Amino acid sequence: MKRYVVGVDVGGTHTKLALLDLRGRILAKDSFLTRAYKKEEIVKAISDASAGLIAKRGLKKKDILGIGIGVPGLVDFKKGLVFYFVNIPAWKDVPLKKKIEKATGLTTFVDNDVKVMALGEIAYGAGKGRSNVICMTLGTGVGGALIIDGKMRRGASLVAGEIGHIPINENGARCNCGGAGCLEAYVGREYFLDNIRRELKSGAKSLVRVMVKNRLSRIQPEIMMDAALKGDAFAKRKWEEMGTHIGSALVGVVNFINPGIIIIGGGIAEAERFIFGAIRKTIAKRAMKVQGKAVKVLKAKLGNDAGVIGAAEMVKRSLQ
Ligand SMILES: [Zn+2]
Numbered sequence: 001m002k003r004y005v006v007g008v009d010v011g012g013t014h015t016k017l018a019l020l021d022l023r024g025r026i027l028a029k030d031s032f033l034t035r036a037y038k039k040e041e042i043v044k045a046i047s048d049a050s051a052g053l054i055a056k057r058g059l060k061k062k063d064i065l066g067i068g069i070g071v072p073g074l075v076d077f078k079k080g081l082v083f084y085f086v087n088i089p090a091w092k093d094v095p096l097k098k099k100i101e102k103a104t105g106l107t108t109f110v111d112n113d114v115k116v117m118a119l120g121e122i123a124y125g126a127g128k129g130r131s132n133v134i135c136m137t138l139g140t141g142v143g144g145a146l147i148i149d150g151k152m153r154r155g156a157s158l159v160a161g162e163i164g165h166i167p168i169n170e171n172g173a174r175c176n177c178g179g180a181g182c183l184e185a186y187v188g189r190e191y192f193l194d195n196i197r198r199e200l201k202s203g204a205k206s207l208v209r210v211m212v213k214n215r216l217s218r219i220q221p222e223i224m225m226d227a228a229l230k231g232d233a234f235a236k237r238k239w240e241e242m243g244t245h246i247g248s249a250l251v252g253v254v255n256f257i258n259p260g261i262i263i264i265g266g267g268i269a270e271a272e273r274f275i276f277g278a279i280r281k282t283i284a285k286r287a288m289k290v291q292g293k294a295v296k297v298l299k300a301k302l303g304n305d306a307g308v309i310g311a312a313e314m315v316k317r318s319l320q
Contacts, residue, residue, distance in 0.1 A: 002062070004027070008311055009116075009306075009307025010070065015032055016304075016307060039091045047103035065316065067108045070112070074159045075111050076159075077115075081094065116310035119310045119314050124313075126298045131148075131150040133259060134146050134257065137300075138269050139267045142188055144162060165182045168186065168248045207234075225270065246279050247281065250287075250297075258290075261297075
């Protein structure tokens with residue numbers, strides 16, 4: 001009986017792997033530094049680590065339903081083709097599904113990491129039992145996924161969900177994607193921090209300056225959170241601005257998609273208490289009444305394990 005699944009989460013820093021049962025319970029874990037391997041070497045690293053996890057529990061290949069892999073980047077889910085990896089710029093148009101299947105002999109599914117996380121959240125997390133869900137992650141980039149009527153929606157090129165590249169200002173700053181005024185160009189980690197450094201350079205008063213001993217390059221989201229916790233008005237305002245920007249993009253999403261729930265995860269979502277209020281306020285104030293009333297904004301629940309749990313869920317769903 002195939003009663004186990006391997007979930008893989010290829011992250012910017014660490015690649016995490018887990019062996020799970022069909023109820024999403026983690027039985028064993030492993031991880032390696034993503035950057036320690038170059039391009040093709042990652043295929044072998046994932047394959048070896050998966051074999052290690054399976055052997056560790058005394059299992060055989062025949063016990064394994066498949067391998068699910070979430071990667072940061074644009075993915076053609078049907079072919080298991082990664083157009084590009086956000087964290088491995090030189091590796092493009094990679095048929096990762098085929099490569100892993102060849103290396104492991106196990107059925108493999110590959111998708112964008114936020115789509116994978118969304119599957120985990122609707123199965124076991126903040127979106128349990130919900131069928132109209134928008135998922136969003138806040139970090140270096142801003143990712144998204146949409147589930148409508150219980151199904152993951154992928155679009156014409158299978159890359160739907162790029163919520164970070166919804167423009168919120170048509171005359172806005174250039175964005176990494178080639179567009180301008182995208183949400184990510186305001187709330188993506190580096191853009192957010194650059195904007196803070198600029199304001200401090202031009203004389204804004206804040207505790208943050210003291211906390212980093214005037215070395216503005218040391219400012220990190222964690223420091224902005226600490227400063228806000230200590231009551232620093234500047235830090236609180238910057239978080240609130242972030243919430244308002246996110247809320248503005250979400251007003252469009254809420255009006256257009258009519259989701260019942262918006263789940264927000266990723267490292268920067270840890271600043272929930274300083275961001276979510278402004279997000280909810282902006283939606284309440286500006287979204288159309290019927291859609292605005294229907295939607296709840298919640299923090300993702302599965303935390304660090306979301307990637308591997310979601311990857312396992314993807315395998316289960318894909319084979320059902
Ligand atoms: Zn963009």
